[in-house]
Amino acid sequence: MFHPKGPGFGELIHQGLQSVERGYDLLAPKFDYTPFRTPEDVLTASFALAGGPRSVDRALDVCCGTGAALRHLRPLCRQDVVGVDVSQGMLDEARRHVEHAPGEARVELVRGDALALPWHEAFDLVTSFGAFGHILERDEPRLVEGIHRALRPGGRFLFVTADRPSPWRPGYWMARAFNAAMHVRNALWRPPFVMYYLTFLLPRARSLLEARGFHVAVHRDTLPERYARAGLCVVVATRA
Incomplete structure (x- = not known):
């Protein structure tokens, strides 16, 4: 999805439905080929x-x-x-x-x-x-x-x-949308996956x-x- 050696969209969805520990265990071999690093x-x-x-x-x-x-x-x-x-x-x-x-x-x-x-x-x-x-x-x-x-x-x-962050920046609303999706995911699915933007x-x-x-x-x-x-x-x- 981000790099030829990185995870595909399906892999990210599968990882996002795991616990934080299990999700990152699965992502680890390809993590450095994502924008999350x-x-x-x-x-x-x-x-x-x-x-x-x-x-x-x-x-x-x-x-x-x-x-x-x-x-x-x-x-x-x-x-x-x-x-x-x-x-x-x-x-x-x-x-x-x-x-x-x-x-x-x-x-x-x-x-x-x-x-x-x-x-x-x-x-x-x-x-x-x-x-x-x-x-x-x-x-x-x-x-x-x-x-x-x-x-x-x-x-x-x-x-x-x-x-x-300024609400006039496109990235602000992308981060807010991602956070909203994670709140919905965690309300509907267990175990929770804690990953939010615009924190600390x-x-x-x-x-x-x-x-x-x-x-x-x-x-x-x-x-x-x-x-x-x-x-x-x-x-x-x-x-x-």
């Missing part, structure tokens, strides 16, 4: 704010998927890079992709829930890319709390989000992070121009 130029620009090679001890990528961000994190770390994801299929792909990535830090992949992170003051840097749509709004405070707990004092949470946008993200004691810095001119024009920005939230 965070573009490489977005990752490169975002990680330019994270520091130079071997500048942090330990880093965690939440909802790591097939390991796109882990490949950027490994050269930054002196000790460990950890990826956590609910889908074992995605973790299997991440292991294959990160195995020969540059850097010497040890890579650990953990199957787990982003809302139940088990670490306490273990990381200097936490990242997450393209995964906030899997977190319901009512659960976002739990996500922020878990990331705060996982970071050491002075540690940073780095992610990409958008300002409140900057105003709410800033509010939740500052309420938990983070200092929030918003970088609007870091990403390539086409993403900046769409309202995307890089956020670096530092734990006090």
Whole structure:
């Protein structure tokens, strides 16, 4: 549908009728050939704010998927890079992709829930890319709390989000239509598949992070121009 090596329309429908875990297990081998993967130029620009090679001890990528961000994190770390994801299929792909990535830090992949992170003051840097749509709004405070707990004092949470989108942009209504379809799907079909757009946008993200004691810095001119024009920005939230 998106690429000769990517999933077809029928495959996407079948995956969308599964649970989140099973759906991504099925999608994992072809995920990188879909538009759902965070573009490489977005990752490169975002990680330019994270520091130079071997500048942090330990880093965690939440909802790591097939390991796109882990490949950027490994050269930054002196000790460990950890990826956590609910889908074992995605973790299997991440292991294959990160195995020969540059850097010497040890890579650990953990199957787990982003809302139940088990670490306490273990990381200097936490990242997450393209995964906030899997977190319901009512659960976002739990996500922020878990990331705060996982970071050491002075540690940073780095992610990409958008300002409140303009209803004059065509993409806004496409996202709203997709969200409406997902609400109908989840009302009629079990298990639910949590995937929504326009979530954890900057105003709410800033509010939740500052309420938990983070200092929030918003970088609007870091990403390539086409993403900046769409309202995307890089956020670096530092734990006090």
